[in-house]
Amino acid sequence: MTELSSNTLSKKDALVQYAAQIGDNGLIIGHRMSEWCFRAPSLEMEMALMNCALDLIGQARELYSYAGTAGGDGRTEDDFAYLRDEIDFRNALLAEAPNGDWGDTIVRLFFMSAYNKLFFTALARSKDKELAAIGAKSLKEVVYHLRFSSEWLIRLGDGTAESRRRVQNSIDNLWMFTGELFTLNDAEKSLLEDGIAVDVTALKADWDQMVDAVLEQATLKRPENDWAQSGGKAEGRHTEHFGYILTDLQFMQRRYPGCEW
Amino acid sequence: MVSTFKNFDPDKVWTILEEVKDPEIPVLSIVDLGIAREVKDAKDGRLEVVISPTYSGCPAMYMLEEQIRETLTRHGFPDHQVTTSLSPAWTTDWMTEKGKRKLEAYGIAPPEKTTSNKAMLFGGQKKISCPQCKSDNTEQISEFGSTACKALYRCLDCKEPFDYFKCI
Numbered sequence: 001m002t003e004l005s006s007n008t009l010s011k012k013d014a015l016v017q018y019a020a021q022i023g024d025n026g027l028i029i030g031h032r033m034s035e036w037c038f039r040a041p042s043l044e045m046e047m048a049l050m051n052c053a054l055d056l057i058g059q060a061r062e063l064y065s066y067a068g069t070a071g072g073d074g075r076t077e078d079d080f081a082y083l084r085d086e087i088d089f090r091n092a093l094l095a096e097a098p099n100g101d102w103g104d105t106i107v108r109l110f111f112m113s114a115y116n117k118l119f120f121t122a123l124a125r126s127k128d129k130e131l132a133a134i135g136a137k138s139l140k141e142v143v144y145h146l147r148f149s150s151e152w153l154i155r156l157g158d159g160t161a162e163s164r165r166r167v168q169n170s171i172d173n174l175w176m177f178t179g180e181l182f183t184l185n186d187a188e189k190s191l192l193e194d195g196i197a198v199d200v201t202a203l204k205a206d207w208d209q210m211v212d213a214v215l216e217q218a219t220l221k222r223p224e225n226d227w228a229q230s231g232g233k234a235e236g237r238h239t240e241h242f243g244y245i246l247t248d249l250q251f252m253q254r255r256y257p258g259c260e261w
Numbered sequence: 262m263v264s265t266f267k268n269f270d271p272d273k274v275w276t277i278l279e280e281v282k283d284p285e286i287p288v289l290s291i292v293d294l295g296i297a298r299e300v301k302d303a304k305d306g307r308l309e310v311v312i313s314p315t316y317s318g319c320p321a322m323y324m325l326e327e328q329i330r331e332t333l334t335r336h337g338f339p340d341h342q343v344t345t346s347l348s349p350a351w352t353t354d355w356m357t358e359k360g361k362r363k364l365e366a367y368g369i370a371p372p373e374k375t376t377s378n379k380a381m382l383f384g385g386q387k388k389i390s391c392p393q394c395k396s397d398n399t400e401q402i403s404e405f406g407s408t409a410c411k412a413l414y415r416c417l418d419c420k421e422p423f424d425y426f427k428c429i
Contacts, residue, residue, distance in 0.1 A: 047407070129348070133348030
C-alpha cells in the first residue's frame with residue numbers, strides 16, 4: 001500500500017475515496033447493528049435497530065454507487081462493499097466497535113448519530129451536487145436515529161443502579177473513539193478548498209453541546225480524558241475486531257468469487 | 262406550459278404509472294406516494310420516468326423500478342428509461358390527498374404535514390387518529406415499524422395496534 005498524501009492524491013481519487021469513506025461509516029455500523037437481528041431484547045427494539053441499520057446501509061449504497069460513477073472505472077456498489085480489503089475501508093473506528101450489551105450499542109449509535117446529524121447537515125451544502133443530495137436525504141433519516149438513541153441513553157442512565165453503572169461503563173469505553181470523527185484525512189483536506197468536503201473539525205463544538213445535554217439529562221458523566229484513538233479513517237488501520245466483520249460481510253464473495261443472485 | 266413531448270401522451274403515461282403499486286401497501290400507486298416525480302423526453306428522445314426513493318434503504322425501490330419497466334413495456338413503451346433522483350429528497354408532503362384517504366381506509370394512519378421543528382430532539386408526540394375507530398386517544402409504541410416508512414401506534418379506545426405512515 002503506497003503512502004497517501006494530499007500531494008499525490010488526484011482530485012478524482014480524493015472524491016472517490018471521500019464518497020466511499022462516508023459510505024464505510026454507514027456500512028460498518030449498519031452491519032454491526034444488523035448482527036442484533038433475532039437477538040435484541042424485545043421485538044420493538046429489534047425493529048428499531050434494523051430500521052436504523054437499513055437506513056445506514058442504504059446511504060452506503062448511494063455513496064458507493066456514486067464513488068463508482070465518480071471513479072469512472074466501472075466499479076459498482078458491490079465492488080466497494082465486497083471486494084475491498086481491510087486497509088481500503090476508511091470508516092471511523094467507532095463504527096466497528098463490538099455490539100457488547102444493549103448499552104454499548106446505544107452509546108455507539110448515539111455518538112455516531114449526533115455526529116451524523118451535524119455531518120449530513122453540512123454535507124447537504126457541499127458544492128458536489130450528488131453528495132449534497134445524499135446529505136439532505138440522509139439527514140432526514142439520522143434525526144430518527146439520534147432521537148431513538150438519546151431516549152434510550154436517558155432511560156438507561158436515569159434508570160436502575162445496574163443500567164446506570166453499565167451504560168456509564170459503555171460511555172467510558174467508547175469515548176476514546178469519538179475524537180477521530182473530528183479529524184481530517186488526506187481526501188478531506190484535498191477537497192476542503194473546493195467546498196466539496198465537510199470541515200469536520202468545525203463540528204466538534206456543536207457535537208460536544210449535543211452530547212453534554214443528553215448526558216446531563218441521563219445523569220451520566222462525560223469522561224475527562226479526551227485522548228483519542230485514531231487510524232481507521234486516516235490510513236485504514238483498524239481495531240482487531242474489523243477482520244471478523246469482513247469475514248462475515250464478505251463471506252460469499254470470498255468463498256464463491258464473482259457469485260451473483 | 263408548452264408541451265414538447267414527441268412520442269407519447271404524458272397523461273396516458275401517468276395513467277399507466279397508476280398501475281404500479283407499492284408491494285408493502287398495495288392500495289397505493291407510485292403516483293399516490295409521490296415516488297413517480299416526472300415524465301419527460303430523455304435527451305435521446307425516449308420516454309423517461311424519474312423516480313425518487315422514499316428511504317435510502319427502502320428494499321422496495323428495485324422491485325418498483327422493475328415493475329415500472331414491465332408495465333411500460335406491456336403498454337407499448339418498450340423503449341424507455343427510468344432514472345432515480347435524490348434531490349430534492351422525497352417527502353411525505355408529496356403524497357396525494359387521494360393516496361392519504363386510501364391509506365387510512367387500508368388501516369394505516371396517513372402522515373401529517375411535515376413541521377419545521379425538526380431541529381428539536383424531543384418534540385411532543387403528535388396526536389394520530391386511529392384508522393379503525395377514529396379516536397384521537399392513541400399512543401406511540403415505537404417510532405420504528407414494520408417498514409422504514411412506518412411507526413407503530415396503538416389505540417387506547419378500541420385497543421387495536423396500527424401503523425402510522427411517519428412524515429419525513
